[in-house]
Amino acid sequence: MRSARISLTVTVTAAAITLLASSCAPGSSSDGGDTKQADDKKLTYLYFTDGPDEQATRDLIDEFEKKTGAKVNLQIVPFDNLEQRLQARLSGNNAPDVARLTDITPFRTDLLDLNKFQKGALNGKFLKGADSYITGKSGELLAVPSDLTMNGPLINVDQFKKAGVPLPDPKQPWTWDDMVKDAKKVQAANKTQNAIAMDVSGHRFSTMLSQYGTDFFDKTGKKPGLDTGKATAAVKRFAELNASGTMPKDLWLQAGTKYKAANEIFLAQQTPVYLSGNWQVSAFAKDAKFTWAAAPNPCQKTCGGFPGGKFMASFKQSKHQKLAAEFIAFMNSKASQEKLAKDANFLPTRKDLISSGVKYPKRDADMQTFLDDVKRTPQTAYASAYSPAFGATADASVKELAKVLAGDSSPKEAVEAIRAEAQKALKDAQ
Structure with a gap:
């Protein structure tokens, strides 16, 4: 006889949250961010790829660029060098606007509070288990879980x-x-x-x-x-x-x-x-x-x-904080996460997608097996x-x-x- 299951307490809130952009001026809080913000709509996204996610990410970036008129420079680096490169860039006051991370701990004091700009779109939308990890001491949203591994x-x-x-x-x-x-x-x-x-x-x-x-x-x-x-x-x-x-x-x-x-x-x-x-x-x-x-x-x-999984975060050094937060919100919307999950055989982190499930065009039975274990x-x-x-x-x-x-x-x-x-x-x- 198999052991009793313990279910993951991932639930979907019934109340819909209206999408609101924060009225704070970029970099104007006391979080140590740079108050000088660039007017151009250009972003740098420091990224490492697991393979099938790269094209799906590029496709979503194209959608974001068409929607906003922004330009995103996708900077792909080897995973083994990611932390070292990012630390060097932070030390040189040359942080990317957005980064894909597996561990936010080494960078917590450098991360931008995404609630300043995209609280309605991001706060409370993701699996409950990540809350304490991505939340700062004063309730800041320091990162978004962008995909889940099991x-x-x-x-x-x-x-x-x-x-x-x-x-x-x-x-x-x-x-x-x-x-x-x-x-x-x-x-x-x-x-x-x-x-x-x-x-x-x-x-x-x-x-x-x-x-x-x-x-x-x-x-x-x-x-x-x-x-x-x-x-x-x-x-x-x-x-x-x-x-x-x-x-x-x-x-x-x-x-x-x-x-x-x-x-x-x-x-x-x-x-x-x-x-x-x-x-x-x-x-x-x-x-x-x-x-x-x-x-x-x-x-x-x-x-x-x-x-396990990956996270998207921005930095206080960014000269495009508002646009960076908008990009993170777009890449982790329900539609974007569902597309990335389907195209790259990833698991979603959003509560609504975990609850509703994802129908995968390739190897769906295998992915459903992993999704079932998310709930167990x-x-x-x-x-x-x-x-x-x-x-x-x-x-x-x-x-x-x-x-x-x-x-x-x-x-x-x-x-x-x-x-x-x-x-x-x-x-x-x-």
Whole structure:
């Protein structure tokens, strides 16, 4: 019997909010913004691409330019260099007008309050779990969650069929025991190197922690929340799966503390189950030479996956604050988010779209599987994912898990070290 589900408390408010532009003059508040604002309608948008989103983004930019007469200079940079480049530009008083970010924490004091210009269009429109992360100490709206990611399994359908193992029911998720048992049967029948692969990522391992009933932080994202017993059980299970060869132990040991995807193992058909996320859907639709599908996340104490995503923000240094906020509002309107989701196989962050759902022109069944897990994912997972201390804690978890796999630490010692790092990261983020 599978574990009871815990639903994400994403709701849609019944009251419609009238679109209002703030009457404040650009840069005229006491937020430290530059009071000199340019009259030209030109914006710079610092951007990194996940692949299929680039053309969809360019199409939306074209719409914005036609609608407003503005000109948007899309500046694409490698993700690995994004934070370093942005810090350098901020230090040189040359910030972009808008940036796409995965982590706003390093830039919080530099970010523009979007409520000054687009409160009616943006405030309260997005998934509740991100509220504490994107809100400043005085209620400022520092960023907008522009797309949502959801971790989850992808399976090699051909290998499951060859093994005679039924595919998991999207409406009736596996338990962890079910997933391991089925994956090992498929592994044996197809003689694959492994049964299950997981990206080397503290974010991905957080999915397992959440399913075991605990998270790095509490429901506020501002206090440690790791339950020692539940977390130790998850780490112990993870270590056992790696030691037995069910998971590729060398992947985590050789990666060190750096992120390493296991997509090549899955594409080479050396594992029938791959724990990754919805961003792989577009890539595998193009690259996979076999039949595959998204599967529901396994349940343990809870069900669902673990969230992530991107954010759009502007800066106090911007000389086009009002136009930048207008651009962010346009790119994250219901129509724009729905278009981006459909074209790039992304998940929306708007409450109205999460509630109504999105019909995808490509791989719709897979995307619906991820959307179903959005609703199953517990609220504490969102609080952890959007905590300002998440990044440092997730990195520490990769380091500690590698120690366990190498035999240099016990699961309980690893959990204690991760919890200590969570406390330190929270203190550093204050």
